[in-house]
Amino acid sequence: MTRHCAEAAAATAPSLLRVLLALHCGVLFLQCSAASAMGxxxxxxxxxxxxxxxxxxxxxxxxxxxxxxxxxxxxxxxxxxxxxxxxxxxxxxxxxxxxxxxxxxxxxxxxxxxxxxxxxxxxxxxxxxxxxxxxxxxxxxxxxxxxxxxxxxxxxxxxxxxxxxxxxxxxxxxxxxxxxxxxxxxxxxxxxxxxxxxxxxxxxxxxxxxxxxxxxxxxxxxxxxxxxxxxxxxxxxxxxxxxxxxxxxxxxxxxxxxxxxxxxxxxxxxxxxGQQGVIYGSKHPGHKHEKMEQPIWLLALEIATGVLLVVFVITGIVTASRSCKLKPSIRISSWNRSKSWSDEITVLIDSDMLKSLPKLSRQELEVACEDFSNIIGSTPETVVYKGTMKDGPEVSVISLCAFEGHWTSHHELFYQNKVIDLARLNHENIAKFLGYCRESDPFSRMLVFEYAPNGTLFEHLHYGEGGQFSWLRRMKIAIGIAQGLRYLHTELQPPFAISELNSNSVYVTEDFTPKVCPAHASLFVGSATEDLHDVLARLTFIMHPCSLGQTVICLCYVSVCSWWILNAGK
The missing domain is CATH 3.80.10.10 (Ribonuclease Inhibitor)
Structure with missing residues (x-):
């Protein structure tokens, strides 16, 4: 009996071993599959x-x-x-x-x-x-x-x-x-x-x-x-x-x-x-033809851009210089100071200076921006919201980060003059200023612009899909920015100078029309702890551009140089 049991066990041992081996391989296979999936x-x-x-x-x-x-x-x-x-x-x-x-x-x-x-x-x-x-x-x-x-x-x-x-x-x-x-x-x-x-x-x-x-x-x-x-x-x-x-x-x-x-x-x-010009990799009848002619168009556009640059620089410098020489300093509101900078400075503000400009209430902006929850950007000085107004258009709302206790008459003077300055801009390549919000309860100072839903030029140059930015489209953007700068520097009196033009201050619409945001780099109104003399010195420059004619010329030249750098895709 004992020998019979031993023989039976010996006979079944290989089968049991094969079963255990198969189970082990199955477990290993599942583990490898899971590891591969996780990888x-x-x-x-x-x-x-x-x-x-x-x-x-x-x-x-x-x-x-x-x-x-x-x-x-x-x-x-x-x-x-x-x-x-x-x-x-x-x-x-x-x-x-x-x-x-x-x-x-x-x-x-x-x-x-x-x-x-x-x-x-x-x-x-x-x-x-x-x-x-x-x-x-x-x-x-x-x-x-x-x-x-x-x-x-x-x-x-x-x-x-x-x-x-x-x-x-x-x-x-x-x-x-x-x-x-x-x-x-x-x-x-x-x-x-x-x-x-x-x-x-x-x-x-x-x-x-x-x-x-x-x-x-x-x-x-x-x-x-x-x-x-x-x-x-x-x-x-x-x-x-x-x-x-x-x-x-x-x-x-x-x-x-x-x-x-x-x-x-x-x-x-x-x-x-307005949507007919939008191209997102879709097939168009003339797409192949456009690709074949691209080198010819590219050469022609490069020549035209070079000529435009030279004319633009000369015209901008001559016009800005002439306007600053012939016209007296434009002072929207007055301020008086004593002989010493250390004395108290009084700023006179005209309460009716914004009466003719479009004003929006905080309540309607709050509804448009979903209780100010739709934040699309921020800096230490501003918060930018996206909203949709009741009558349909989408807007960007720039809210100044300021507290009523820190808001001085100098800040108010700067804000009101900034609103007046922005309201006179009207060009297809400049972000359209739609209005302002100025309320005391709760304290609010906001600027409202049209919304460009296709992001900034910086985002497309550095992180966008290469197929969306053909040479023809790049040339369109470069020429559009140049036209906007020409408008700011030569067609406006006094000229409007942007202190810092870069790819972050250029927004793009659905059909890749560039929109230069004139308030992108110039919204800073001074911190609560900044020295009053520095604030007033900067406000004097910003509000009275032609009183410093050479500085305006330099800023115009800097904007042109920045435009040239943008063309290089920086």
Whole structure:
């Protein structure tokens, strides 16, 4: 009996060993697969970090590939068994930069929250390959370009939120493929065209469940929340979507009997035609022809630019010098001083000097800027907000960081004269000044400009996609800046000199028209602890430019030199 048991055990030992070996290999295979997947996730997340150019709150400071484990990084959530990244939550982080296409490699990602940041550029097409993604929130950023049709591949997504950006183009009909879509927010963008949908039959959330056609948003039977307001959409509202609240369609250009408040016809005309020049890598009939002729055009434009530079420098210097010699010093308001700088200085301010200029209330700016939560930039002296006014236009609101107790009569004099100076600027290549806000309760001093949703020239030169900046487009921007400077230096009396012109002070519209911001580098009004003599000396120079004619000439020359440096792509 004992010998029989021993023989049986000896016979089964190889089989048991093979089973254990197979199990061990299986475990090793799973571990290797998980490690490989995590390595790919780390690579994708590091690519995202490299695309971020500003991280003021150091949100991504612990993102390092030293240990190869992304699950401990801030904003990253992993699944328990496999260790794959399933959620990326970086809302309200003030991140400034691009969305890296490599995020499309996070194959197990279920949630992507990048809302309320300062992200610009286009939405990567690779995002559409995330088959497990359920939530895609890119709202309240500075994204531009079209909505990629590839997003129709997000088969599991239930929430898509792109509101409050600068997206252009048509709404892709491929969004109708998203059968699990519950919430779609596209409001407060610059979308045009019609809403893709079928008007052949009525629709409600409870109907059309078995439909498989994808000719628009009507087949999205689970769509309970949708918002298309404040765009430039035209045509008729699909009958299949009229179960939605009327506010979901207001602020557009629909030609529909459906009673919805729309934009004025004049704004619709300018808003729709203004998008024709936008090119984001799309195919155009003459694109190939333009590429073939590019060297000839480049040579001609370089010659023209050189000639323009010489004429511009000579004209600017001669005109500025002549205006300062022939005209007396322009003093908008007066100040008296004693023989000694140490004596008290009295500044006289005319309370009616701003009466004829456009004034905006703090309350309407607060509503436009979503309770001043939509911050798009800041310096130690200012905070810049993005907002949408009640009548439609998007604005940039520059708020001075000042306390009432530290605000002196010298500061008030500088502010009021700055408003007057900005109000006289009117040129297509100069950021348009829309108004000011001056209130005492609560204490507020703000400047309001038109909003350029395509970011700054610095962002495009150093972090943008190279394909967007052809030589023809670079020449267009260079000539536009030159035309703006010529206007400031030669056509205005007295001339308006910008003390610091760089790529951060040049903003770009959707069709890549440059807008020089005249208030970018000259808003500083003196800190609370700064010596009064220094403040007054600087205010005297800023408010009375022609009293220092040689300085104005130097500043004009510096602006021209800065313009030349910009042409070199610095």
């Amino acid at each position: 790919g996730d780390v690579s994708a997340l590091m690519a995202f970090k490299r695309a971020i150019i500003e991280d003021p709150h150091s949100v991504l400071s612990d993102w390092t590939d030293a240990d190869g484990n992304a699950c401990d990084w801030r904003g990253v959530i992993c699944s328990a068994p496999q260790g794959s990244v399933i959620s990326l939550k970086l809302s309200n982080s003030s991140l400034k930069g691009f969305i890296a296409p490599e995020l499309g490699r996070l194959s197990f990602l279920q949630e992507l929250y990048l809302d309320h940041n300062l992200l610009f550029g286009t939405i990567p097409k690779l995002i559409g390959s995330l088959k497990n993604l359920r939530v895609l929130d890119l709202s309240v950023n500075r994204l531009t370009g079209p909505i990629p049709s590839e997003l129709g591949g997000l088969s599991s997504v239930s929430i898509v939120n792109f509101h409050s950006n600068g997206l252009t183009g048509n709404i892709p009909s491929e969004l109708g493929k998203l059968q699990n879509l519950v919430e779609l927010r596209l409001d407060r963008n610059r979308l045009k065209g019609s809403i893709p949908g079928s008007n052949t039959a009525s629709f409600s959330p409870a109907s059309n469940i078995g439909s498989t056609a994808h000719n628009g948003l009507c087949p999205s039977s689970r769509l309970y929340v949708a918002d298309f307001s404040y765009n430039f959409l035209v045509g008729k509202i699909p009958s299949c979507l009229k179960y939605l609240p009327r506010s979901s369609f207001q602020g557009n250009c629909f030609q529909d009997e459906y009673s919805v408040q729309q934009r004025p016809l004049q704004i619709c005309t300018s808003g729709s035609t």
